[in-house]
Amino acid sequence: MFSIPSFSKLFLLIAVIAAVWYGFRFIGEIDRARRQALKRARQGSQKGAGTQARGDVAKVEETLKCKVCGAYVPARQPSRCARSDCPF
Secondary structure, eight states, rough: OOOOHHHHHHHHHHHHHHHHHHHHHHHHHHHHHHHHHHHHHHHHHHHHHHHHTTTOOOOOOOOOETTTTTTTTSSSSSOOOOTOOOOO
16 A cells, blocks of 8 residues: 655655745745844834934034043033032
């Protein structure tokens, strides 16, 4: 009733199973990459929408380092720290 199939039939069966297995793995990796790209795009748009909705714009300001305490203060309006020997 059941006999051992020939070597060529076994090899073909293993090749078909391997092709299906690697095909599913390849499709899964493509889907995973698509989902990650979509997730990054959503995170980027949420961050961008949050700053645009509030109207906040990151401003860079020049600073000076205090020679005494080492703290950085704004160059336009330097303010004194709590130390008595602060040059500002």
